Amino acid sequence: xxxLAWHTAELPPISPLPSGLDxxxxxxxxxxxxxxxxxxxxxxxxxxxxxxxxIHLPYIHPxxxxxxxxxxxxxSHHPRLLALFTHVASHAASSLAIxxxxxxxxxTERSLWTVIRAPFAYKKSQENFERKTHKRMIKAWDAxxxxxxxxxxxxxxxxxxxxxxxxxxxxxxxxxxxxxRLARVKEAFKAPIPNGVSSxxxxxxxxxxxxxxxxxxxxxxxxxxxKILKEELQTFKGSQKPPAAxxxxxxxxxxxxxxxxxxxxxxxxxxxxxxxxGNNKTSSTSTSKTKASPSYNSNSSAKAETVTPAKAEQSTSxxxxxxx
Amino acid sequence: xxxxxxxRVLRDMKARQGVLDNEVxxxxxxxxxxxxxxxxxxxxxxxxxxxxxxGRGIMSEFGLCRYQFRHLGNTVCSRKYSTLPLTAMNIDTxxxxxx
Numbered sequence: 457x458x459x460l461a462w463h464t465a466e467l468p469p470i471s472p473l474p475s476g477l478d479x480x481x482x483x484x485x486x487x488x489x490x491x492x493x494x495x496x497x498x499x500x501x502x503x504x505x506x507x508x509x510x511i512h513l514p515y516i517h518p519x520x521x522x523x524x525x526x527x528x529x530x531x532s533h534h535p536r537l538l539a540l541f542t543h544v545a546s547h548a549a550s551s552l553a554i555x556x557x558x559x560x561x562x563x564t565e566r567s568l569w570t571v572i573r574a575p576f577a578y579k580k581s582q583e584n585f586e587r588k589t590h591k592r593m594i595k596a597w598d599a600x601x602x603x604x605x606x607x608x609x610x611x612x613x614x615x616x617x618x619x620x621x622x623x624x625x626x627x628x629x630x631x632x633x634x635x636x637r638l639a640r641v642k643e644a645f646k647a648p649i650p651n652g653v654s655s656x657x658x659x660x661x662x663x664x665x666x667x668x669x670x671x672x673x674x675x676x677x678x679x680x681x682x683k684i685l686k687e688e689l690q691t692f693k694g695s696q697k698p699p700a701a702x703x704x705x706x707x708x709x710x711x712x713x714x715x716x717x718x719x720x721x722x723x724x725x726x727x728x729x730x731x732x733x734g735n736n737k738t739s740s741t742s743t744s745k746t747k748a749s750p751s752y753n754s755n756s757s758a759k760a761e762t763v764t765p766a767k768a769e770q771s772t773s774x775x776x777x778x779x780x
Numbered sequence: 781x782x783x784x785x786x787x788r789v790l791r792d793m794k795a796r797q798g799v800l801d802n803e804v805x806x807x808x809x810x811x812x813x814x815x816x817x818x819x820x821x822x823x824x825x826x827x828x829x830x831x832x833x834x835g836r837g838i839m840s841e842f843g844l845c846r847y848q849f850r851h852l853g854n855t856v857c858s859r860k861y862s863t864l865p866l867t868a869m870n871i872d873t874x875x876x877x878x879x
Contacts, residue, residue, distance in 0.1 A: 533875045568879055569839065575847040585853045586879035618872050674805075681808035 489513075511543075513558070514550030519597045524626055525554070526604045528611070529562070530592045531620040541616045542592050548610055554599040562591035601627045853878060 485505040486492065489512055492500055501515040528545065532538045542559045549556045569585045572578065596604060608623050615621065785793075818824060827838045829845035837846040844852065855861045857876045864870060 534871055537871070569849070569876075571846040571850045572837075573850065583850055583853075584879040585849075585876050587876050617868060677805050677808045680811070681804035681806075684807050684811050685804060 514547045516558070517550065517553055517555040519555040521598050523598055523628075525596045525599045525601070526608075526623060526625040527596070528594050528608070529622040529624070530594075531622070532590055532618055533588060534618055535590045537616060537618045538590055538592050541619045542594065544614070545594055545607075545611055549594065549596060549607055552599070552603055552607055554603060554607060555597045557593075557595040560593040560595065562593055564591065565589040601625065852876070 487506070489501065489504060489506055492504060495518070496515075498515050498517070506512065530538055530542055530545070532541075546556060546559060565588070567587050567589075570582050571585065573581045573583050596607075599607075604625060608621075611621060826835060827840060827843075828835055829838055829848055830843045831848045832845055834845035834847075838844070839846065839849055842849055842852070853876045857874055858878070859866070859874060862870075862874075866874070
């Protein structure tokens with residue numbers, strides 16, 4: 457009411473009605489829209505002659521089922537802009553006969569920054585700045601999703617600078633949607649397969665036909681790596697390093713290189729032996745063993761080898777003092 | 781000496797085997813990476829104040845160093861400092877205030 461009083465003070469007086477009009481046929485002149493009663497009809501609300509018509513709240517359509525259709529949240533750093541834009545949005549929804557809520561005031565978010573006043577040093581004197589984000593929300597019920605879309609499109613077209621919109625919409629699927637979707641998927645599985653190709657082979661064919669598949673990439677990288685190794689080995693030939701054998705699938709050349717660099721790693725040293733020993737052991741046991749297990753067995757055997765000479769040494773050393 | 785090696789020993793064995801198997805591909809990837817120049821690496825990017833060029837104390841949201849941000853808050857964004865009236869065109873500048 458103070459809002460209305462503020463406006464009436466500035467507006468010029470209303471000119472008298474033109475002659476020839478029957479006062480009994482004219483819309484009802486009232487002071488405040490609340491004088492219409494608790495639940496006025498839309499016709500009564502729209503035809504009521506009240507001062508400052510555009511400033512008043514729009515006609516709020518009664519909810520038919522109270523089923524949420526969507527929410528619109530408005531964000532701004534300036535509350536005046538929000539007041540104007542929410543007014544426009546609520547009037548637009550009322551024109552589309554969407555049952556809406558009144559404009560809901562959500563809590564204001566405040567971001568703070570504390571900054572040293574001086575350009576260099578003097579940490580103890582600082583200054584605080586803040587930025588407030590004001591939020592409003594309008595809830596909508598019962599309307600069709602198309603109507604809500606129309607409302608949102610209108611707001612986006614006439615969007616206001618300094619006000620952000622966030623739309624949350626709910627759409628409903630018919631009852632029994634799970635069954636129908638499952639039936640459709642089953643039908644797709646039963647569809648006829650192309651001639652002479654099983655489903656798995658078809659997939660593999662598709663993958664191979666793609667130029668950029670993982671297998672192709674891997675092969676390309678492998679080829680590049682081998683090329684680099686060849687070049688490096690050639691450069692090594694120029695220096696005093698020993699010549700290396702050609703690349704094999706098992707990568708034995710790398711093992712032999714490392715032997716020259718550091719000879720104190722028992723596993724790598726005995727690698728040819730390990731493979732042989734591992735094979736002997738696994739032939740007796742099941743064939744479904746993984747790659748790791750032969751190395752485990754072979755390493756234990758290698759360790760046994762290394763351990764026994766040490767033991768022998770110890771025994772000899774023990775015997776030596778015993779003797780003396 | 782143990783008949784059942786330590787889990788850490790097993791992990792180390794796995795690591796050594798993995799290095800052996802993947803050295804070739806790893807060398808290839810590294811070669812490819814080294815062919816790119818210095819200014820292709822995202823680590824060479826550094827935020828700087830667009831007003832003063834300061835490298836430290838930058839606030840990414842404004843692109844300014846702390847002193848320039850303070851200057852902005854006290855002058856451009858302050859209604860007391862600005863002589864122009866508040867209109868729809870300049871309302872977006874008055875976003876930060878002194879707290």
